[in-house]
Amino acid sequence: MSEPPGTPLVKARNVHKNFGHVEVLKGIDLDVHAGQVVCLLGPSGSGKTTFLRCINSLERIDAGRIWVDGDLVGLAERGGRLHRLKDTEIARQRRDIGMVFQRFNLFPHLSALENVVEAPIRVRGVPKAEAHRRAHDLLERVGLADRAQNYPAQLSGGQQQRVAIARALAMQPKLMLFDEPTSALDPELVGEVLAVMRELAADGTTMVVVTHEVAFARDVADQVVFMDGGVVVEHGAPADVIGNPREERTRTFLARMLHEGSA
Numbered sequence: 608m609s610e611p612p613g614t615p616l617v618k619a620r621n622v623h624k625n626f627g628h629v630e631v632l633k634g635i636d637l638d639v640h641a642g643q644v645v646c647l648l649g650p651s652g653s654g655k656t657t658f659l660r661c662i663n664s665l666e667r668i669d670a671g672r673i674w675v676d677g678d679l680v681g682l683a684e685r686g687g688r689l690h691r692l693k694d695t696e697i698a699r700q701r702r703d704i705g706m707v708f709q710r711f712n713l714f715p716h717l718s719a720l721e722n723v724v725e726a727p728i729r730v731r732g733v734p735k736a737e738a739h740r741r742a743h744d745l746l747e748r749v750g751l752a753d754r755a756q757n758y759p760a761q762l763s764g765g766q767q768q769r770v771a772i773a774r775a776l777a778m779q780p781k782l783m784l785f786d787e788p789t790s791a792l793d794p795e796l797v798g799e800v801l802a803v804m805r806e807l808a809a810d811g812t813t814m815v816v817v818t819h820e821v822a823f824a825r826d827v828a829d830q831v832v833f834m835d836g837g838v839v840v841e842h843g844a845p846a847d848v849i850g851n852p853r854e855e856r857t858r859t860f861l862a863r864m865l866h867e868g869s870a
């Protein structure tokens with residue numbers, strides 16, 4: 608795989624994370640260049656969610672470094688020493704990263720439109736009229752222009768997840784993180800969410816996507832990373848990692864995914 612020029616938007620080096628005495632991430636390296644889509648595949652428990660949470664400081668890493676757009680995540684260097692950032696500074700870093708979860712996590716008491724305008728108004732201070740105008744555009748982009756006034760309970764899982772994507776985009780993030788965004792959906796609703804994600808990818812959104820949708824990864828990813836047991840087992844172009852995996856663990860995992868997909 609040829610490396611794009613320039614500094615990666617996300618650069619992770621030797622990232623370690625422990626929960627108590629259990630080492631969950633054992634030295635993860637990753638580069639994500641601006642405009643790239645990176646898909647993270649791997650069995651349950653391999654550390655995919657933990658790694659995503661480290662990228663946006665929902666977890667604090669025990670060793671290694673992560674940079675997003677040149678800034679160290681959660682840390683600052685002063686006088687040759689590293690200091691942990693204050694919570695307010697961590698919150699500021701996190702604003703620039705959109706995250707979409709398996710469970711859509713919409714505010715149940717707010718309409719689709721209100722869910723999308725909430726953070727831009729409260730956190731970024733965007734004027735109300737402008738936030739509403741942008742939110743309408745975003746809901747249209749995810750195919751929900753006619754659902755702006757509906758509450759989450761009035762929407763299907765696929766529609767709720769598309770609102771969640773619009774809500775994340777409303778903060779104009781530099782980077783979008785997706786953690787198994789379709790795995791809580793009924794099978795017939797998966798396609799509409801993946802279609803929105805394909806469009807985002809085509810528009811040049813930088814995305815890190817944890818997914819079991821092997822076909823999506825094969826078609827959309829610039830880079831596929833296969834994780835198991837807290838390490839990157841294999842990474843590269845989808846044609847290599849999915850089409851012609853080198854490692855036995857990758858082959859076993861893909862065979863199981865294909866089998867489940869056709870079951």
Ligand SMILES: Nc1ncnc2c1ncn2[C@@H]1O[C@H](COP(=O)(O)OP(=O)(O)O)[C@@H](O)[C@H]1O
Nearest residue numbers: 626627631649650651652653654655656657658
């Ligand atoms: N907050 C936590 N406390 C203790 N263990 C955790 C916590 N979060 C995750 N783990 C453990 O870390 C490992 C990796 O979990 P996770 O990152 O969720 O994997 P994946 O997303 O690949 O399924 C699992 O063994 C899980 O039980």
Ligand SMILES: [Mg+2]
Nearest residue numbers: 655656657786
């Ligand atoms: Mg997970």
